[in-house]
Amino acid sequence: HRPARATIQGVFADAPVDLAFDRREWTITGSVNGFAADLRIDHDDKTIHGSANGSLVYLAFDWTPERESYKGVANHGAIEYTIDWRAGVVDGSANGSMLHLEFSLAEGRVDKDLTLDAPSGRLTGTLAGKNVDLTLVNADLSDFLKNLHLFLKP
Numbered sequence: 001h002r003p004a005r006a007t008i009q010g011v012f013a014d015a016p017v018d019l020a021f022d023r024r025e026w027t028i029t030g031s032v033n034g035f036a037a038d039l040r041i042d043h044d045d046k047t048i049h050g051s052a053n054g055s056l057v058y059l060a061f062d063w064t065p066e067r068e069s070y071k072g073v074a075n076h077g078a079i080e081y082t083i084d085w086r087a088g089v090v091d092g093s094a095n096g097s098m099l100h101l102e103f104s105l106a107e108g109r110v111d112k113d114l115t116l117d118a119p120s121g122r123l124t125g126t127l128a129g130k131n132v133d134l135t136l137v138n139a140d141l142s143d144f145l146k147n148l149h150l151f152l153k154p
Helices: 141-146
Strands: 005-012 015-022 027-032 035-042 047-052 055-063 067-074 077-084 089-094 097-104 114-117 122-127 130-137
Touching: 005 141, 027 047, 047 067, 097 141, 130 141
Parallel strands: none
Antiparallel strands: 005 015, 005 130, 015 027, 027 035, 035 047, 047 055, 055 067, 067 077, 077 089, 089 097, 114 122, 122 130
């Protein structure tokens, strides 16, 4: 059973990140990229809504154990991506740009340049040319990937 609260803190693309995930209330609060984040996950409606990155967020999601899909609006633009957990691939688009990532949860890796040290929770390297130095507490690489919409700046 996963802990009720998790955090992701540090720096992404030279901007501070301080996010708290409440798995009982299903909220994400804090700040990312210098903006407040205040999101609610509604499992009945299958939506994530609120604000982050100075933009309204409204994403519909579809979940199976094999894949998760997100589609809607975030970061002042359209966003749509699917995480295929078995294939280890994220495919889609964000704000008019194609999105393709390859990952391995077992190795704690996203593409070639982003690595999670599971014992310390440190996620370091680069993602899409942006520097990453985050600490995940009670969270793992799948939590980062599920919330990729928070890190995709326009």
